[in-house]
Amino acid sequence: MTIAFSNFSGLDLAALPSLAKGEARTVRARQVLATDLSLVGYGHFVDDFALAETTIVPWPLKGSRPLVPGTGIEGGVVEDVFVMERRGQTLHAVNHAVGRSYLTGWFEDPPRASEAYAARDVSRLYTHEANYHPDGGQIFFPRTLTPFVALLAKPGDDVTPEDFVAFLFDGTRGVHIDPGVWHQPVFPLADRAIFDNRQGRVHACVSVDFVREFGAYVEVPLGGIRE
Numbered sequence: 745m746t747i748a749f750s751n752f753s754g755l756d757l758a759a760l761p762s763l764a765k766g767e768a769r770t771v772r773a774r775q776v777l778a779t780d781l782s783l784v785g786y787g788h789f790v791d792d793f794a795l796a797e798t799t800i801v802p803w804p805l806k807g808s809r810p811l812v813p814g815t816g817i818e819g820g821v822v823e824d825v826f827v828m829e830r831r832g833q834t835l836h837a838v839n840h841a842v843g844r845s846y847l848t849g850w851f852e853d854p855p856r857a858s859e860a861y862a863a864r865d866v867s868r869l870y871t872h873e874a875n876y877h878p879d880g881g882q883i884f885f886p887r888t889l890t891p892f893v894a895l896l897a898k899p900g901d902d903v904t905p906e907d908f909v910a911f912l913f914d915g916t917r918g919v920h921i922d923p924g925v926w927h928q929p930v931f932p933l934a935d936r937a938i939f940d941n942r943q944g945r946v947h948a949c950v951s952v953d954f955v956r957e958f959g960a961y962v963e964v965p966l967g968g969i970r971e
């Protein structure tokens with residue numbers, strides 16, 4: 745499958761506002777340890793990728809008649825690897841299941857970040873967007889025991905940067921992100937990591953652009969738990 749670069753939010757990545765110049769602000773996501781309880785409303789743990797079910801949302805109806813049972817969900821799922829990799833002072837994510845790649849964040853002031861130089865501080869990352877899938881959930885499962893952070897917010901199109909929570913996973917378990925839950929591709933606490941990914945084949949995506957809508961980048965903590 746060919747891989748095409750996707751910029752869901754449509755933000756001009758060649759004209760990013762500068763934090764150093766005060767052209768944008770940061771909203772630091774609250775970091776919490778992923779537990780069964782803390783994930784309520786966002787998703788749940790996955791312990792066996794092969795056996796894990798991905799929630800598929802039945803086709804939405806406009807009339808009063810119901811779907812014939814078992815129909816409206818037959819688009820099924822797609823699955824393949826999702827590769828997260830640091831490229832200098834930027835982070836990229838390549839979704840081989842749907843053939844799309846993304847720039848998911850910067851380890852420096854975004855307009856000054858370079859792929860030619862190593863990141864100086866990887867304890868946090870700035871990201872500019874998030875999205876959700878109305879058609880189904882999405883599973884990220886680490887192939888190696890790499891700890892990772894899932895930046896998530898509960899469903900609702902009136903989402904704001906302040907709604908996002910950075911869930912810290914220790915790398916021994918995966919995550920099922922529920923339909924409608926805002927997310928970015930997960931952020932590994934390593935320079936490169938491979939995840940198994942399973943999601944709805946329809947791959948409907950609804951995006952939020954933190955920069956153009958709120959004048960902010962979301963700062964994602966990637967260190968240990970502070971709270």
Ligand SMILES: NC(=O)N[C@@H](O)C(=O)O
Pocket residue numbers: 752839842844846874875882927928929943
């Ligand atoms: N950008 C982003 O979040 N993408 C993933 O959710 C995906 O489905 O590719």
